[in-house]
Amino acid sequence: MEDRKVGKVWLVGAGPSDPGLLTLKGKQVLDHAEVVVYDALAGQSVINMIPDGAEAINVGKRSSNHMMEQEDISRLLADKAKEGKRVVRLKGGDPFLFGRGGEELELLALEGIPYEVVPGIPSAISVPAYQGIPVTHRDFCSSLHIITGHKRAGEPYTIDFEALVRTGGTLVFLMGVAALGDICSGLLAGGMSPDMPAALLICGTTAGQERIVATVSTLEQEVKRRGARTPAIIVVGGVCSLAETLGWYEKLPLSGAKVVLTRPKELISKTAQKLRALGAEVLELPAIRTVRIADNKRLHEAFTELESYQWIVFTSRAGVRIFFEEMSEQHVDMRRLSGARFAVIGEGTRAELEQHGLYADLMPEIYDAKHLGKALYDRCSGGERIMIPRSAIGSLELTAALKPCRISGEEPDPEEGTGKYPEVDDIAVYDTVCDRSRFVDLRAELENGTIDYAVFTSASTVKGFAAAAGEAVCGKVKAVCIGKQTAAAADAYGMQTWTSEKATIDSLIGKLTEVHNKISHMERNDKGYE
Numbered sequence: 001m002e003d004r005k006v007g008k009v010w011l012v013g014a015g016p017s018d019p020g021l022l023t024l025k026g027k028q029v030l031d032h033a034e035v036v037v038y039d040a041l042a043g044q045s046v047i048n049m050i051p052d053g054a055e056a057i058n059v060g061k062r063s064s065n066h067m068m069e070q071e072d073i074s075r076l077l078a079d080k081a082k083e084g085k086r087v088v089r090l091k092g093g094d095p096f097l098f099g100r101g102g103e104e105l106e107l108l109a110l111e112g113i114p115y116e117v118v119p120g121i122p123s124a125i126s127v128p129a130y131q132g133i134p135v136t137h138r139d140f141c142s143s144l145h146i147i148t149g150h151k152r153a154g155e156p157y158t159i160d161f162e163a164l165v166r167t168g169g170t171l172v173f174l175m176g177v178a179a180l181g182d183i184c185s186g187l188l189a190g191g192m193s194p195d196m197p198a199a200l201l202i203c204g205t206t207a208g209q210e211r212i213v214a215t216v217s218t219l220e221q222e223v224k225r226r227g228a229r230t231p232a233i234i235v236v237g238g239v240c241s242l243a244e245t246l247g248w249y250e251k252l253p254l255s256g257a258k259v260v261l262t263r264p265k266e267l268i269s270k271t272a273q274k275l276r277a278l279g280a281e282v283l284e285l286p287a288i289r290t291v292r293i294a295d296n297k298r299l300h301e302a303f304t305e306l307e308s309y310q311w312i313v314f315t316s317r318a319g320v321r322i323f324f325e326e327m328s329e330q331h332v333d334m335r336r337l338s339g340a341r342f343a344v345i346g347e348g349t350r351a352e353l354e355q356h357g358l359y360a361d362l363m364p365e366i367y368d369a370k371h372l373g374k375a376l377y378d379r380c381s382g383g384e385r386i387m388i389p390r391s392a393i394g395s396l397e398l399t400a401a402l403k404p405c406r407i408s409g410e411e412p413d414p415e416e417g418t419g420k421y422p423e424v425d426d427i428a429v430y431d432t433v434c435d436r437s438r439f440v441d442l443r444a445e446l447e448n449g450t451i452d453y454a455v456f457t458s459a460s461t462v463k464g465f466a467a468a469a470g471e472a473v474c475g476k477v478k479a480v481c482i483g484k485q486t487a488a489a490a491d492a493y494g495m496q497t498w499t500s501e502k503a504t505i506d507s508l509i510g511k512l513t514e515v516h517n518k519i520s521h522m523e524r525n526d527k528g529y530e
Contacts, residue, residue, distance in 0.1 A: 007034075007081040009108055011101050013094040013120015016127055017043035018205035020276055026118045033088040035080045037073065041092025041231065043206075047439050048284060050090075056438060070100060074107040081113045092231075094120040098148050098174055122146075123233060124172040127204030131211045132247030133239050135170045140238035143169030149176015149183055149234060157182060161190030170237035177232045181220045187236065192216055197240035202232040207258035207281035207452065213243050252279025253513045256520065260442075260454045262287035262461040264435075267317060267348075271455075271505055278513060283451070285442065287464030289435040290318040292325070293392070299326055299427050302387055306336045309425075310384040313343045313376065315369060315394060317352040320344075322429045323389045324356050345372050347504055367503035368483060369394070373401025377422075384422040392428035393460070395485075399426055432460050436468040446473040453512060457482045457505075459489035466493050478519075480512045 010029045015021035022030075027049070030036070035055045038047055050056050057076065060067025068076070073089075080087045095101030095117065108115045124146045128135050135144045145167060147159060157179075164171055165187060176183055180200070188194060194217035202210040208229075214222040216236060249255055258281045261268050265286045272282045293299075302309075303326075314320045327334070337358070344350045344360040346367030353360055362379060364371035376386070388398065402424055436442070445451045446469055454477050456462050462481075466474050474493040480500070481487040487499040498515050500507040 005084060006113060007083065007085040007087060009077050009081050009087045009089060009113060009115040010118055011089045011095045011104065011115065012091065012118040013099070013122075014042040014046045014090050014092055015121040016093060016123040016130075016205045017045070017203075018126075018130075018276075018281075019043070019045040019049060021121045021126060021205065022046055022049075023118065023120065026120065029116075029118055030088055030090065032086060034085040035087045036090055037076060037080075037087065038090040039092070042090045043092065044440065045281070045283060046090070048437060050439070055085075070103060074104050077104060078107050078111055078113055081108070091120070092123070094122040097122045097124065097146065123204060123231075124174060127201050127209075127233055128172070128235055128239075130205050130209060130249045131199070131201050132243045132245065132249075133199065133201075133235060134242065134246070135172065135235070135239060137239050137242070141169045143167055144172070145169050146172045146174065147176075149173035149179055157186055159186065161186040161192075163190075165190040165192045170235065170239050173234040173236075176234050177228055177230055180223060180228075180234060183234060184216050184220050187216050192236075196236060197238055198234065198236045199240040199243065200228060200232055200234055202229050204231075204233070207256050208450070209249070211243060213240055249279060254278040254280035254516055257281070257452045257512075257516045258283065258450060259512070260285050260451055260465075262454060262465050263457050264289050264318065266290075266321075267457075271509075274505070274509055275512075278509070283440065283445075285437050285440055285465075285468070286435045287461045287468060288432050288458075290322070290391075290430045291433055292322050292430050293428060296326065296427075296429060299323075299389065299429055300330055302425060302427060303327065303330055303332045306332065307339055308385050309340050309387045311343055311376065311380075311386040312337070312340050313372070313386060313388045313390075313398075314349050314353060315345045315372070315388070315390045315398065317348050318430055319390045320349060320352040320356070326429065343372065343376050345369065368485065369398035370401050373398040377402050380422045382422065386422055386424045388424065388426045389429040390426070391460075392431045394426070394428075399424060434464040434467045436464075442469040443473055446476045449476070451477075453478045453480055453516070454495075455480050455508065455512060456486050456490060457508070459485050462486060462489040462493065462495075478515070480508060480515060482508050 012026045012029055030049060031051060033051060033054045036050045037057045037059055039059050059073050077087055077089055089104060091099045093099060105115055125135055145164060173183055194215060196216045198216045198219045199211055199213045200223050212222055212226055254275060259275055260283045261272055262285060268284050268286060272284055275282050341361040342353060342358060343362040344353055350360045350363055362375055364375040454465060456479055471493060474495055477495040479490040479495040479497045481490055481497055482500055483503045487497045490497045498511055500511040
């Protein structure tokens with residue numbers, strides 16, 4: 001094993017919150033971290049990307065609420081690096097823009113600890129962009145000025161407001177919500193026109209983003225009327241008048257929707273990408289994970305008789321993946337499958353099979369276990385041997401539909417006659433266990449009403465979600481489900497459910513979009529929803 005006396009620290013800017021705005025290098029570095037020191041401003045979805053095996057240390061640092069002092073954070077980074085660890089300091093926005101990044105590196109430089117800086121997209125530019133406000137525009141300004149709005153309680157600002165006004169540029173104040181009145185008063189006293197457009201941009205790049213646009217003289221009053229939340233930034237300048245014209249994010253079909261995805265981690269990314277492209281804020285919280293059965297003697301015995309199977313039946317992408325992983329690890333030649341035909345439960349499983357250069361011979365019109373079993377039974381003439389490598393808790397409807405086939409280990413029913421029936425080897429290749437995030441308190445999210453929808457692709461994801469959240473809060477969930485069995489599981493926990501027309505991800509996303517548009521329309525008209 002490599003002897004590492006001193007590790008290394010990467011100072012990574014996480015961007016404003018949208019995980020799509022984390023840079024490629026930032027993601028690459030984060031994926032290989034052994035220790036991650038983070039704070040709330042890094043964004044919930046980005047924090048949730050911290051690798052499972054990494055030590056994660058929350059140091060707080062939101063507004064005036066600090067879980068750890070700055071000097072202690074710097075010392076922590078140094079100490080973890082001295083343990084020989086790959087340490088990532090994950091910071092919101094850009095680490096050198098009012099992020100105290102320079103302070104955190106000073107101790108590392110002093111003690112000779114290697115480090116790198118991975119810049120991030122600053123909220124001062126990205127948050128206005130998501131609200132239709134270009135921070136520069138030649139018809140309005142020729143400069144941009146980013147100012148910290150934070151000041152100690154009871155002390156006056158040291159900002160030269162007159163100088164800022166004279167620049168004629170766009171002014172962006174970070175961390176200034178608590179001092180909004182002082183900032184506006186200072187600008188007016190410095191000679192700014194009372195009619196200069198100004199905006200408070202709240203929770204930028206998230207489903208909860210909101211903008212309050214007024215003027216320098218009226219913004220404080222308007223914010224008091226409508227209420228403010230943090231994090232938020234203040235933008236002052238003529239460019240704020242373009243927000244209504246250039247706003248784009250709120251026009252996306254799923255804008256304003258915070259969606260929880262509950263699929264196993266290895267299946268979640270493509271669905272998340274599709275939802276984000278439609279404007280949703282996606283929180284990836286796998287409710288279940290698949291655990292391959294170790295030392296699977298029954299499967300390995302089946303491999304020794306692989307040529308005897310006429311059909312191999314897959315009911316999930318995980319089943320396909322694990323089956324071929326086991327074949328590879330057991331050095332089973334793929335050519336031994338040449339005599340088998342393949343049946344799959346649906347399009348996702350078929351796509352996974354095709355990744356191995358194999359194509360399905362059978363897929364039912366309705367993607368569920370019952371219809372798969374019936375379609376397969378209709379294709380059998382008698383005497384076939386069938387292998388079903390699947391979850392240990394696979395649906396009994398599949399094997400029930402294959403009756404009067406003889407399930408391996410069962411004696412044939414004398415009343416079925418003496419005909420030669422297919423033989424089924426129902427082999428468990430993985431267990432499905434509940435999973436939960438280290439970083440997101442699902443119960444609190446539901447109680448606070450910050451989650452709009454949960455998307456479920458199986459009954460087991462519903463059960464895993466309920467276990468993580470607690471059954472008491474499941475009644476608050478708006479659940480969009482991929483099939484009747486999944487919807488029935490959600491109904492059993494008191495969730496409000498909708499079911500996609502087809503058992504496909506695209507149909508599921510289509511149903512979610514339809515539901516969200518309907519609810520949003522009703523809420524805009526103050527009618528509520530049933």
